[in-house]
Amino acid sequence: MTFAIGIIGAGVMGADHARIFAEEVPGIVLQAICDADQGRARKVADDTGARNVVGDPPALIDDSAVDAVVIAAPDQFHAPLTLACIAAGKPVLCEKPLSQQTKECLAVLEAEEKRGKRLVQIGFMRRFDPSYAEIKAMLDRGDLGRALMFHCFHRNVAPAYDFRAEMAICNSAPHEFDVARWMLDSDYKSISVFRPPNGGETAPVFMVLETLGGHLVNIEVNISATYGYDVRGELVGEKGTAFLRAPVHADVNLGLKQINAYPADWRPRFVDAYRQQNRAWVKSVLTGKPNPGASAWDGYCATAVAEAGVEALKTGKTVPVQQIAKPKFYS
Ligand SMILES: NC(=O)c1ccc[n+]([C@@H]2O[C@H](COP(=O)([O-])OP(=O)(O)OC[C@H]3O[C@@H](n4cnc5c(N)ncnc54)[C@H](O)[C@@H]3O)[C@@H](O)[C@H]2O)c1
Numbered sequence: 001m002t003f004a005i006g007i008i009g010a011g012v013m014g015a016d017h018a019r020i021f022a023e024e025v026p027g028i029v030l031q032a033i034c035d036a037d038q039g040r041a042r043k044v045a046d047d048t049g050a051r052n053v054v055g056d057p058p059a060l061i062d063d064s065a066v067d068a069v070v071i072a073a074p075d076q077f078h079a080p081l082t083l084a085c086i087a088a089g090k091p092v093l094c095e096k097p098l099s100q101q102t103k104e105c106l107a108v109l110e111a112e113e114k115r116g117k118r119l120v121q122i123g124f125m126r127r128f129d130p131s132y133a134e135i136k137a138m139l140d141r142g143d144l145g146r147a148l149m150f151h152c153f154h155r156n157v158a159p160a161y162d163f164r165a166e167m168a169i170c171n172s173a174p175h176e177f178d179v180a181r182w183m184l185d186s187d188y189k190s191i192s193v194f195r196p197p198n199g200g201e202t203a204p205v206f207m208v209l210e211t212l213g214g215h216l217v218n219i220e221v222n223i224s225a226t227y228g229y230d231v232r233g234e235l236v237g238e239k240g241t242a243f244l245r246a247p248v249h250a251d252v253n254l255g256l257k258q259i260n261a262y263p264a265d266w267r268p269r270f271v272d273a274y275r276q277q278n279r280a281w282v283k284s285v286l287t288g289k290p291n292p293g294a295s296a297w298d299g300y301c302a303t304a305v306a307e308a309g310v311e312a313l314k315t316g317k318t319v320p321v322q323q324i325a326k327p328k329f330y331s
Helices: 012-024 038-048 057-061 075-087 102-115 130-141 165-172 174-184 197-202 271-287 296-315
Strands: 003-008 028-034 052-054 068-071 092-094 120-122 147-155 188-194 205-211 216-222 230-237 241-243 252-254 257-259
Touching: 003 012, 003 057, 003 271, 012 028, 012 038, 012 068, 012 271, 028 038, 028 057, 038 052, 052 057, 057 075, 068 075, 075 092, 075 102, 075 120, 092 271, 102 296, 120 296, 130 174, 130 230, 130 241, 147 174, 165 174, 165 205, 165 216, 165 296, 174 205, 174 216, 174 296, 188 296, 205 296
Parallel strands: 003 028, 003 068, 028 052, 068 092, 092 120, 147 216
Antiparallel strands: 147 230, 188 205, 205 216, 230 241, 252 257
């Protein structure tokens, strides 16, 4: 039996998803690639052996030959396209964030619950990254004692989409909001946002969050870090701490120096996470069994924090994170 996937958005992420499904997920057929830029869709289809190129997302979603959909178009299309997938009864792996607005996330929650079936997974792939997963397993076993704090750093060479601080909070930080919430198993209580006053318009954004479980989480998002793509983290527990480790396959000594190379973007750092995520998604769709991936509810929670973060940035105040009660459907 084959499982046919359609991908909407053939940019950096869409091309990478297509490559992963074509090369690294057995039993998959890439049925269609859709992009507003048909030349880009054609190139990805040629590179990966996808069967069709489609110009219009609804044509892909409604194609009876497509069993499931990956959304890798820009953020503003995520919620409307996810709603269209739910309406068509098709499982969807939607890139993060589900939306930059909670009201759109709530519409997705409502539609999914009305449909009566969990169809949505959000691409918060860090849950599948071996370093985060190992620290979570240590915490869950009690090895580190009670979790107290999580320090997170998220650095890009240059802004991928937009240099505004709001974008760092709404587009980049949701990865940290989600993975820290998942790691600590607690929702957030409040968020404060700071920026170094001497940093100009691309200054890093520094967030301090309190969880309902009493943990502190601090997040530096620096989308103009220049030196490399670098994601770090340290979980501080009562008995010890654990650092995330990026994949390192060789220690290089050269020219009287030891050299640590950084990737230019997120793909090499999270290559394993994307692979594991996509495999787990397909397996869940085929077996009906859940995986550690993020649900539409988790997507909503990340956006609720981001919205509070934008308000904290604007007002300079500590802002409470407001969430609706978790619907039973997502328990
Ligand atoms: N999970 C991660 O680690 C991760 C990393 C980077 C980006 N992302 C997310 O992935 C999404 C895509 O990011 P990207 O870096 O690939 O962007 P990109 O700009 O490289 O690609 C987006 C593509 O979507 C196409 N497009 C635009 N509007 C469209 C529409 N209405 N229908 C079909 N195609 C459309 C564009 O032509 C472009 O080819 C973003 O939402 C981003 O937040 C996730």
